[in-house]
Amino acid sequence: MLWACILLPQLAMDGVQRHRASPDEPLVLLTGSPQRRVLQAVNPAARALGLKPGQSLTAAQALTRGFATAEYDLAAIERWQQFLAAWAYGFSAQVSLHYPRCLLLEVQSSLGLFGPWPRFEARLRAELSALAFQHRIAVAPNPAAARVLVNIGDGLMASDERMLKQMLDPLPVDRLGLSATLTTAFNRMGLRQLRQLLALPRDSLAKRFPGEVLRHLDTLSGQRPLALDFFVPANVFDTRIELNFEVESHQALLFPLRRLTADLAAYLACRDSGVQRFTLHLEHRAGADTQIQVGLLSAERDPGMLFELTRGRLEHQQLPAPVLAVRLEARELPTFAPQHQQLFDERPQQNQPWEQLRERLRARLGDEALHGLGARADHRPEHAWLNEPANPLLPPGGPRPGWLLSEPQPLREASLRILSGPERIESGWWDGEDVRRDYYVVQTRAGQRGWAYRPVGSDGPLLLHGWFA
Structure with missing residues (x-):
């Protein structure tokens, strides 16, 4: 297996800045009591003014007044972690928030879908940048090792156990994720690199140090699996x-x-x-x-x-x-079925798909302003159409013109050509508008195709009822 660890080093700051129209404005996040406000995080623009985490707000204001402030909100950090975990869930079914300000995701099973790791990594970075979150990414055969690697560098990858051992052995003890007390004890004994720890007898380590040391070393090497709670996305976006x-x-x-x-x-x-x-x-x-x-x-x-x-x-x-x-x-949040698209987009660049145009018109003009044409179960042409709210056209049986005249007009052209017909329509006896007509598809001298009829039993001229496109 391969695990990617995405470290979010400025999660609190990114969560605030992405909602501001000017991200280059100096900004600090505050914590502490109302009597003593302290700078918890600063962005690069604020750091350039001489501000740094740990300063009191009073001292910062004595240096400069040209910065904005916001609250350092732990609840907001948790919400952003959940949001980014939901985003990562689109790339892997195994996503965990085991470490603070980190996303762990199993990527080996996703390489067949998203391509080799360099391409997959580039997509992850592009989407995180588009979401306005700073990040660092590292990959290792187990999640604990991936977390250690991302802490020492961006873009590191150990594709197998041998490469992982080569990268971990020279690491300083204080970069392994052990407690400060244990790190200090190892340094006083002259044990400053991981390889020196691994060279010691396990029995000696177990006797002289807490059990967490061996457990952590075994987890880093992949001999002991790390128990993870996997993220399940919520059913509501809020x-x-x-x-x-x-x-x-x-x-x-x-x-x-x-x-x-x-x-x-x-x-x-x-x-x-x-x-x-x-x-x-x-x-x-x-x-x-x-x-x-x-x-x-x-x-x-x-x-x-x-x-x-x-x-x-x-x-x-x-x-x-x-x-x-x-x-x-x-x-x-219903299931989304994407539209089938052509391999080559033949639409001009400035045109839009019908679905997008329809929704834009509804949003601009209102729900009732946009209508579609529907078919009614009636053979009489003037009664066979009805307005429907933005539904696709349901064509009636047989050839029918797209443009019906409000009042039929006599056709007196001598060179009129009849293409098909007659099609007899007898209907409407139930509502007092009984019609008995013989319809023909005709073509004029100019090449226009029309739909014309003559009342049954009449010898008069054809009456034009509509034009075909």
């Missing part, structure tokens, strides 16, 4: 973004909205699901939330499409009060 200030315009809500719909799309992809209905909550300081219901005619998960549809609904909503937070909730 994510909230708290805004930095009160927002009164739709335009200022587009950035958090784009982030929410992108997260929803990533979550749906990991579950191999789509979404057909979800709710956007706009939270205000007082009063009930403004709820915007977004419904689609079929399950979708394209991030651009979800954003455009939600944006269209949002722009039709009048904001009753400034918005303090935005929340997206999706509880119905």
